[in-house]
Amino acid sequence: MEKPAFYFKMILSGILMGISMVLPGTSWPVMAIILGVYEPLMLALNKLFSAPKTLTRHDVRLLLFLIIGIGPAIFFTAYFILGLLMKFAFEINAVFIGLILGSVYLIYIEIKKKGFSEFLWFFLGIAVVVVPLLFGFKISNLRFFATIFGSRMLDFISGLIVSTSLPAIGDTIMLLLLGNYRHLLNAVRTFDFTTLLIFLSGFLIGFFAFVRIIGSLLKNYRSQTYAFIIGLMMASITSIWPFTRHTYDLSRVILFMILVAGGFLISFYLEKISTKKVKHGNG
Numbered sequence: 673m674e675k676p677a678f679y680f681k682m683i684l685s686g687i688l689m690g691i692s693m694v695l696p697g698t699s700w701p702v703m704a705i706i707l708g709v710y711e712p713l714m715l716a717l718n719k720l721f722s723a724p725k726t727l728t729r730h731d732v733r734l735l736l737f738l739i740i741g742i743g744p745a746i747f748f749t750a751y752f753i754l755g756l757l758m759k760f761a762f763e764i765n766a767v768f769i770g771l772i773l774g775s776v777y778l779i780y781i782e783i784k785k786k787g788f789s790e791f792l793w794f795f796l797g798i799a800v801v802v803v804p805l806l807f808g809f810k811i812s813n814l815r816f817f818a819t820i821f822g823s824r825m826l827d828f829i830s831g832l833i834v835s836t837s838l839p840a841i842g843d844t845i846m847l848l849l850l851g852n853y854r855h856l857l858n859a860v861r862t863f864d865f866t867t868l869l870i871f872l873s874g875f876l877i878g879f880f881a882f883v884r885i886i887g888s889l890l891k892n893y894r895s896q897t898y899a900f901i902i903g904l905m906m907a908s909i910t911s912i913w914p915f916t917r918h919t920y921d922l923s924r925v926i927l928f929m930i931l932v933a934g935g936f937l938i939s940f941y942l943e944k945i946s947t948k949k950v951k952h953g954n955g
Contacts, residue, residue, distance in 0.1 A: 679737050685709050686741020693742070694749040694857070702905060706775050706939050713738065714886050721880055750860040765914040766928045770935020772905050778939065779902055783895045790899035797903020802910060826852055827867055831874025835882060 685707040692703040704710035716731040783790065830852045847853035859867040889897040914928065 679733070681707075682709075682734060682737035683741040686738040686743075687745040688741075689738070690742040690745025691749045693746055694860075702772060702775065702908065705779065705901075705905075706771050709734070709738070715891075718884055718886075718888070721884055747860060750857055762914040762924070763927075763931060765912040766931035767935040767938075768912055769909055769914075770932035770937075771939045772909060772935075773932070774936040774939025776902050776905050779898050779905075783898050785895040786899075790895050793896045793900040794903040797900040797905075798907040799903075801904055801907035823855075824870055827856070827870040828874035830856060831871040831876075832878040835875045835878030 685704070688707065689700040689703045692700045701710060704713055712731075712734060716727065716735055719726045719731060720735070830847055834847060847856060856867065856871060858864070859871070886897070915924070
């Protein structure tokens, strides 16, 4: 039986993951890795979808209390927090870069094998994030998606694509690339259930399939999968880099370095208090 601290940490992890699903430049899988719950979450979901009878009580509690945190956080962030946090985008992005760098280091030391295969998958992870950003591609610019049926298809495709539960393919980044972020955020704010249900149906279909894939990869190709994830996470920094040509003054650079260092240290603290308890919880 887990201690009350476990339930608190799972709800808090869910809240932070829910917030990261809404904020531009963030990713709930990256947040899950920072909090030390990504791998156990993927493995628990893989059991749920492929062999439900193998689920332990610990798996069920982990899933339940994460959901308790995630659901309200999504709506609360969309309604009240988003505008406030966007005023401090520089500071938030700086801390998040530190969190990413700290998490990358923690993942790197977990990779037992570091050969050509892992090197190749690392650069593939970088390419997956960077190439669409370089070309500025948005499928919403296609004429078909300007129609009513096309816009509904885009909602479904948006759900399908952001369901990929790999770090750094952030929900909001993918929606921004698709050109559908503001539309879906407004649907949350206005309780546009038609749009939300279409998005959710795409998300669930993609998520059920992808969880089984990532669960299998973590079991059978752990080092390559984590090398790919590191590539994704490193490349994701380009999408939240807080500087522009006009903001490289000394005070901002010093503040940036302090906040990055703080985020780096926070990732180590979160890993210390979360990972071991989550991975070794009893059934």
